[in-house]
Structures are given as C-alpha cells and as structure tokens.
Amino acid sequence: xxxxxxxxxxxxxxxxxxxxxxxxxxxxxxxxxxxxxxxxxxxxxxxxxxxxxxxxxxxxxxxxxxxxxxxxxxxxxxxxxxxxxxxxxxxxxxxxxxxxxxxxxxxxxxxxxxxxxxxxxxxxxxxxxxxxxxxxxxxxxxxxxxxxxxxxxxxxxxxxxxxxxxxxxxxxxxxxxxxxxxxxxxxxxxxxxxxxxxxxxxxxxxxxxxxxxxxxxxxxxxxxxxxxxxxxxxxxxxxxxxxxxxxxxxxxxxxxxxxxxxxxxxxxxxxxxxxxxxxxxxxxxxxxxxxxxxxxxxxxxxxxx
Amino acid sequence: xxxxxxxxxxxxxxxxxxxxxxxxxxxxxxxxxxxxxxxxxxxxxxxxxxxxxxxxxxxxxxxxxxxxxxxxxxxxxxxxxxxxxxxxxxxxxxxxxxxxxxxxxxxxxxxxxxxxxxxxxxxxxxxxxxxxxxxxxxxxxxxxxxxxxxxxxxxxxxxxxxxxxxxxxxxxxxxxxxxxxxxxxxxxxxxxxxxxxxxxxxxxxxxxxxxxxxxxxxxxxxxxxxxxxxxxxxxxxxxxxxxxxxxxxxxxxxxxxxxxxxxxxxxxxxxxxxxxxxxxxxxxxxxxxxxxxxxxxxxxxxxxxxxxxxxxxxxxxxxxxxxxxxxxxxxxxxxxxxxxxxxxxxxxxxxxxxxxxxxxxxxxxxxxxxxxxxxxxxxxxxxxxxxxxxxxxxxxxxxxxxxxxxxxxxxxxxxxxxxxxxxxxxxxxxxxxxxxxxxxxxxxxxxxxxxxxxxxxxxxxxxxxxxxxxxxxxxxxxxxxxx
Numbered sequence: 001x002x003x004x005x006x007x008x009x010x011x012x013x014x015x016x017x018x019x020x021x022x023x024x025x026x027x028x029x030x031x032x033x034x035x036x037x038x039x040x041x042x043x044x045x046x047x048x049x050x051x052x053x054x055x056x057x058x059x060x061x062x063x064x065x066x067x068x069x070x071x072x073x074x075x076x077x078x079x080x081x082x083x084x085x086x087x088x089x090x091x092x093x094x095x096x097x098x099x100x101x102x103x104x105x106x107x108x109x110x111x112x113x114x115x116x117x118x119x120x121x122x123x124x125x126x127x128x129x130x131x132x133x134x135x136x137x138x139x140x141x142x143x144x145x146x147x148x149x150x151x152x153x154x155x156x157x158x159x160x161x162x163x164x165x166x167x168x169x170x171x172x173x174x175x176x177x178x179x180x181x182x183x184x185x186x187x188x189x190x191x192x193x194x195x196x197x198x199x200x201x202x203x204x205x206x207x208x209x210x211x212x213x214x215x216x217x218x219x220x221x222x223x224x225x226x227x228x229x230x231x232x233x234x235x236x237x238x239x240x241x242x243x244x245x246x247x248x249x250x251x252x253x254x255x256x257x258x259x260x261x262x263x264x265x266x267x268x269x270x271x272x273x274x275x276x277x278x279x280x281x282x283x284x285x286x287x288x289x290x291x292x293x294x295x296x297x298x299x300x301x302x303x304x305x
Numbered sequence: 306x307x308x309x310x311x312x313x314x315x316x317x318x319x320x321x322x323x324x325x326x327x328x329x330x331x332x333x334x335x336x337x338x339x340x341x342x343x344x345x346x347x348x349x350x351x352x353x354x355x356x357x358x359x360x361x362x363x364x365x366x367x368x369x370x371x372x373x374x375x376x377x378x379x380x381x382x383x384x385x386x387x388x389x390x391x392x393x394x395x396x397x398x399x400x401x402x403x404x405x406x407x408x409x410x411x412x413x414x415x416x417x418x419x420x421x422x423x424x425x426x427x428x429x430x431x432x433x434x435x436x437x438x439x440x441x442x443x444x445x446x447x448x449x450x451x452x453x454x455x456x457x458x459x460x461x462x463x464x465x466x467x468x469x470x471x472x473x474x475x476x477x478x479x480x481x482x483x484x485x486x487x488x489x490x491x492x493x494x495x496x497x498x499x500x501x502x503x504x505x506x507x508x509x510x511x512x513x514x515x516x517x518x519x520x521x522x523x524x525x526x527x528x529x530x531x532x533x534x535x536x537x538x539x540x541x542x543x544x545x546x547x548x549x550x551x552x553x554x555x556x557x558x559x560x561x562x563x564x565x566x567x568x569x570x571x572x573x574x575x576x577x578x579x580x581x582x583x584x585x586x587x588x589x590x591x592x593x594x595x596x597x598x599x600x601x602x603x604x605x606x607x608x609x610x611x612x613x614x615x616x617x618x619x620x621x622x623x624x625x626x627x628x629x630x631x632x633x634x635x636x637x638x639x640x641x642x643x644x645x646x647x648x649x650x651x652x653x654x655x656x657x658x659x660x661x662x663x664x665x666x667x668x669x670x671x672x673x674x675x676x677x678x679x680x681x682x683x684x685x686x687x688x689x690x691x692x693x694x695x696x697x698x699x700x701x702x703x704x705x706x707x708x709x710x711x712x713x714x715x716x717x718x719x720x721x722x723x724x725x726x727x728x729x730x731x732x733x734x735x736x737x738x739x740x741x742x743x744x745x746x747x748x749x750x751x752x753x754x755x756x757x758x759x760x761x762x763x764x765x766x767x768x769x770x771x772x773x774x775x776x777x778x779x780x781x782x783x784x785x786x787x788x
Contacts, residue, residue, distance in 0.1 A: 001575050002555060002574055006575050046524065096537050098546065099546055251575060298445065
C-alpha cells in the first residue's frame with residue numbers, strides 16, 4: 001500500500017470522527033448549561049478552550065457567547081477544526097483515495113458534505129440545532145458502518161480504525177477535561193457533580209452503559225474511571241488505545257510505534273481517579289493528550305514519510 | 306411517435322448509419338429497425354437510464370478552472386455508431402503499419418538519422434521540433450519501441466474515405482470512456498446485443514498490462530507496473546484511476562516515487578520502498594524529471610531519466626516520442642511508411658500543406674476560408690482556425706501568425722466530417738463525429754476493436770473535444786457475416 005494513500009485514509013477517518021465528536025460536543029453542552037445553577041462561572045468559551053483553539057477564537061470574537069462559539073465550532077472557515085472544515089477535509093482525503101474505498105463511501109461523504117454546507121446556518125439559532133447535529137451524527141455513523149461492512153479489512157482498513165480510535169481517545173480526554181474545568185470553576189462542586197458528569201456521559205453516548213456497567217450513582221471519580229479506563233466502552237480511552245494497538249500490530253514495521261502507544265496505555269492504567277481533584281485531573285488529562293499525540297507523530301514517521 | 310427514418314436527412318454529408326433518407330446501410334439495419342420499434346417515451350427513458358448509469362458509475366471528466374465542481378458527468382449519446390468488420394480490418398492493418406513505421410522513425414531520429422541523410426525528411430524539421438529531446442539520443446528502449454500507446458484520430462469525408470487526421474503519441478486519453486460507453490450501452494440497450502455480433506472492447510486493460518510487462522527490464526517473471534498521474538486536477542484523472550484499477554497496478558503521483566542511489570525507481574509504501582519496473586506515465590515529458598527538464602516540476606521524479614537511461618525502468622511512452630506527434634511530421638508519414646517498411650500506406654493522410662514551404666504557404670494563405678489551420682504542437686483543439694466558420698478578423702490574425710512562424714503551422718482542406726444519428730431534444734439529428742482507436746506496441750502490436758467515437762453535440766459544429774462541448778458514442782464493429 002502506498003504511503004500517501006495510507007496517510008489520506010488515516011486522515012479521512014480522523015476527520016469523520018472529529019466531525020461526529022464536534023457535533024456531539026455542541027449538542028450536549030447546550031443541555032448542560034441549561035442544567036447548571038445560576039451564578040456558575042462556566043460558559044460557552046470552554047468549548048474553544050478544550051478543542052485547543054481558544055487563542056484563535058479570541059482573536060476573532062470579543063463576545064464569547066453562545067452564538068459566536070457555536071458558529072466558530074460548526075461553521076467558521078478560519079477555524080481548521082470546525083465541523084464544516086472537518087467534513088471538507090474528510091471529503092478531500094477520500095476523493096484522492098477512491099481506489100481503495102468502496103464507491104458508496106465517496107458518495108456518502110460527498111452527500112454529507114453537501115448536507116452540512118446547505119444546512120449549517122439552521123444550527124446557529126437554538127431552534128434548528130438539535131435536528132442538524134443529530135443528522136450529522138447519524139450520517140457519520142452510517143459512514144463508519146459502511147466502511148466496516150463493505151471495505152476489505154486489510155491494511156487500508158487498519159488505518160481507518162487507527163485514525164478513528166486515536167481521534168476518539170483524544171476527544172474522550174477532552175470531554176473529561178470539560179468536566180474537570182466545570183468543577184474547577186464552581187463554588188459548589190458537590191452539588192454540580194451529578195449534572196456535569198451525566199452530561200459528559202451523554203456527550204459520549206455512554207450514560208446508559210454506565211448505568212448498566214457501573215451500577216453506582218454518577219460521581220466524578222467513577223465516571224472518570226469509566227471514561228478513561230473501562231475495557232469495554234467503545235469510547236473509553238483504554239478501549240480506543242487497545243483497538244489501535246491491535247491494528248498497529250497488523251501493520252509492517254510497527255515496532256517503533258507500539259512503544260509510545262504502550263507508554264500512554266500504561267499511563268491510563270495508572271491513574272487513580274479517587275485521588276485526583278479537579279486541577280490534578282486536568283494535568284493528568286493533559287499528559288494523556290501529549291501521549292496520544294506522540295503516537296500520532298510516530299505513525300506519520302513510520303508509514304507516511 | 307416512433308422514429309421515422311424518412312425524416313432523417315444527413316444532407317451533403319456521409320452518414321454512418323443512413324445512406325439516403327429512409328435507407329439504412331447494411332451494417333446498421335438491425336439497429337435502425339429496432340430503434341423504429343421504440344416510442345419516443347421509451348427512447349427518452351433509455352437516455353435517462355444511460356445518464357443515471359454514468360452518474361452511478363462516477364464516469365467523469367475534469368474541466369480546468371470550473372471552480373469547486375470540477376468533475377463533470379461524461380456526455381454520452383445512446384445511439385451507437387456502427388462499422389462493418391470487413392472495413393475495420395483494413396483500418397486495423399493500416400493503424401498497425403503506421404505505428405510500426407513511426408516507431409522505426411523515432412528510433413532512427415535518436416540514433417543515426419538515416420532518414421535525414423537520405424533526404425526524405427529535411428534536417429531543419431527535426432532541429433526546430435519542440436518534441437525532439439537531445440537527452441534521448443542513443444537510448445535503446447526494449448524492442449526499439451518508443452511510442453507504446455497511440456491514439457490516432459480518424460475522420461470520414463463526404464465521399465466515404467477514412468483519413469488519419471492525427472496521431473497522438475504523447476499521452477493520448479479516452480480509452481477508459483470507450484470501455485465505459487460499452488458498459489453503459491449494454492445496460493440500456495441490452496436487446497441489441499442478442500441479434501448482433503459486436504466485437505468486445507473490454508480486453509484493453511489486459512492487453513495494456515501485457516504490453517507494459519513486455520517492455521520491463523529483464524529482472525523477474527512478474528514485473529511491477531505503476532501508473533503515474535499528475536493528480537486529481539488533471540482532466541484525465543478518472544482514466545488514470547480506471548486503468549490502474551483494471552490492471553491491478555498502483556496509481557502513483559510523483560511524490561510517491563524516488564530514484565535511489567542504485568538508480569532504480571521505488572515506490573514509498575507502508576512496507577518501505579518497493580521496486581517499480583514499468584511506469585505508464587501520464588505526465589508530459591517536460592515535467593517528468595526536474596533534474597533534466599523543468600526544474601520547477603513537482604509532478605515528476607528526480608532522477609527518473611537516469612534510471613530509464615540505465616535500463617532500470619521502462620517508461621511508456623518513452624520520453625522524446627513526441628517528436629513524431631507533430632503536425633508537420635504528420636504530413637511526412639506516408640513517406641515514412643514507404644521509407645522504413647517499403648510498403649504503400651494502407652490509410653491515407655488528409656492532404657496537408659506545410660507553411661514552411663513557400664508555395665504551399667501561399668496556397669494556405671489564399672484559401673484560408675476553406676481550410677483548417679493548426680499549430681504543429683498543440684492538442685485538444687486549441688489554437689486552430691476552422692476556415693469555413695471563421696471571421697475575417699480571425700483569418701487576419703492567422704495570416705500574421707503564419708508569417709511570423711511558418712514552421713509552426715500546417716493547413717488542411719476543411720473536410721466534410723461524416724455524421725451519425727444523435728438523440729437531440731426528442732428527435733434524431735445528424736451530428737458530426739470522428740473516431741479514436743488505440744494502438745499498442747510492445748513485443749506485439751494490438752488495436753482496439755473500434756475506439757472512442759467523439760461527437761460534436763452542437764448542430765453544425767466540427768469540434769468534438771469534450772473540453773469544448775463534445776460528447777461520445779459507443780462504437781460497434783459488427784460481424785454479421787458469420788450469421
């Protein structure tokens with residue numbers, strides 16, 4: 001398989017996952033804010049912060065309100081991480097690797113792209129937002145399913161899964177980070193606990209599974225452990241890294257890439273959520289993100305150079 | 306209301322299907338009789354089916370500077386153009402003869418240049434040729450073949466004679482559309498394939514692979530072939546991907562390849578470097594190797610010419626073969642055939658006046674209104690003057706162009722291109738067309754059965770290029786003599 005094709009497939013997969021996660025994030029964050037008591041200092045600017053783009057956001061907007069934040073995350077072309085850009089990049093990467101993708105995949109990405117561009121303006125006011133974001137999430141999931149069900153499960157598909165799982169792991173750490181920041185920013189952490197962490201579980205579609213698997217109330221330490229360390233939840237950091245490791249092991253020349261992956265996986269296992277307060281949790285999550293990014297760099301050097 | 310062939314009148318032009326209103330040519334009788342049984346609605350439905358099939362299959366061509374939406378659906382007319390196998394066999398032999406002679410000619414130009422010493426071709430012609438590459442002198446490609454893939458454009462005049470209009474030797478395109486057109490026709494007019502013996506065209510990718518492997522450096526039994534594309538913005542990208550996929554070859558861009566210290570060519574893969582034996586390049590000569598040609602080129606591979614000269618990789622077509630794809634050289638092809646093969650040409654050239662010859666130039670200048678003037682080195686129908694459809698101002702402009710650079714122009718009498726029935730807004734009307742068969746030469750020589758028929762979709766137009774409002778038709782070589 002050509003290195004260039006592998007790179008494009010990997011990025012296509014990351015961008016589809018990123019589009020889906022961005023949609024989830026915006027969708028549930030709105031509901032969380034509705035539930036928070038008045039006087040909570042946390043606001044919309046958390047989203048640009050945790051996606052790592054706050055400086056860019058602040059450079060373009062003085063008012064860090066809902067409308068600007070949502071526009072920034074979904075539509076703004078100057079934000080490389082906006083939903084529209086993620087979808088456009090996914091489309092461009094798949095367009096140039098059509099020879100290894102099922103024909104329908106290209107068509108669906110193309111339709112997703114057309115739909116998102118035609119309807120994104122409806123998602124800026126609250127009224128049409130839920131319907132738009134839900135449609136985006138469905139279309140992304142449909143694509144993921146299509147690739148799984150029709151694409152040859154060969155090296156190209158390994159790159160699809162690696163991209164998807166690293167992006168997912170990264171997003172889960174960021175969601176945990178939102179939780180940490182919200183708790184940090186409030187005077188009455190005890191009372192907020194259940195609202196914040198329920199919302200974080202919902203962002204990752206994990207609420208029901210949490211109830212079923214953990215059988216405890218919603219508390220910070222339990223949720224953090226579930227989202228970071230659970231072996232079975234498809235969006236837990238541990239699970240994503242294990243999936244990525246399985247695919248890496250399939251690929252030639254994987255030796256050097258397994259090491260940073262195992263480093264970050266061990267770090268996840270060593271976290272003791274009960275002993276963390278909001279600030280140390282934030283630092284811990286930060287280190288996981290650095291670890292995931294090291295794996296990403298190594299993948300680039302090994303297979304895409 | 307069904308088609309009434311009595312109302313179809315090609316006028317002064319030779320029509321491929323209908324000889325005089327109401328009478329079909331023998332080879333087309335099954336087709337025209339069957340078409341007559343279709344109602345207008347049914348015909349329209351079949352047309353829609355074809356359009357859908359083309360969109361579903363993603364058959365596109367790319368137009369430069371068309372903004373975001375650069376892939377356009379391939380324009381296709383469902384009424385096939387038919388030709389009897391007996392006529393085709395003569396054309397086939399003529400095309401093989403032509404390509405064999407052209408390859409001997411190119412090889413001679415890069416070696417002893419006997420043809421110039423024997424004064425069959427003037428020295429100045431080659432000295433001034435844009436396609437001659439001094440970097441290629443003395444190189445010996447496998448089987449002494451330089452132009453491995455050739456697309457020759459054929460046209461039929463009003464008296465029924467088929468002429469070769471030009472030979473495209475550099476990076477001819479269109480063969481994938483020939484194959485897709487047949488696929489679409491099989492889907493939308495399946496009834497016709499039961500009553501006619503139509504020669505198949507879908508073996509082309511296998512023949513191409515065979516040919517490419519036959520020119521590989523002798524190294525191992527199954528040589529690795531790659532298709533080198535300039536990338537997705539090239540107008541023929543669809544075809545590059547199509548051919549790579551149907552041959553099972555890798556589709557590579559320049560940045561996917563490197564020439565290592567051993568002067569061999571490798572692809573960058575996730576396993577590391579993998580050796581490439583044959584490159585079917587769809588990148589022009591001047592962009593192939595920034596070390597030798599255009600240093601700015603990002604489409605090519607540094608060191609590629611070095612690897613090729615050492616015989617470590619085969620390039621198809623070979624660099625430098627464009628020297629024979631020149632409209633002035635074209636005018637000498639009959640002489641070239643006689644010189645190298647000692648045979649008479651089986652297919653005639655269109656009479657051609659060379660503007661570097663004073664007498665001939667004066668003839669062109671005096672008859673601009675009835676001539677087609679072409680630059681020697683352009684393709685795609687760009688930069689030419691179609692006399693009968695030109696304005697006085699355009700003719701004045703060409704007079705100036707010709708006198709400034711006579712070597713760069715040729716003139717040909719404007720031919721009355723043949724027509725075929727084409728579905729236009731619910732009725733069949735005659736539209737002008739040409740034919741581009743594809744010829745392969747490696748160890749053996751092969752010609753496609755028929756080729757790509759291009760149609761000028763606009764009434765009266767003679768321009769068939771897809772970039773300028775042309776469409777296409779499926780082309781049938783019909784063998785009804787056996788049964």
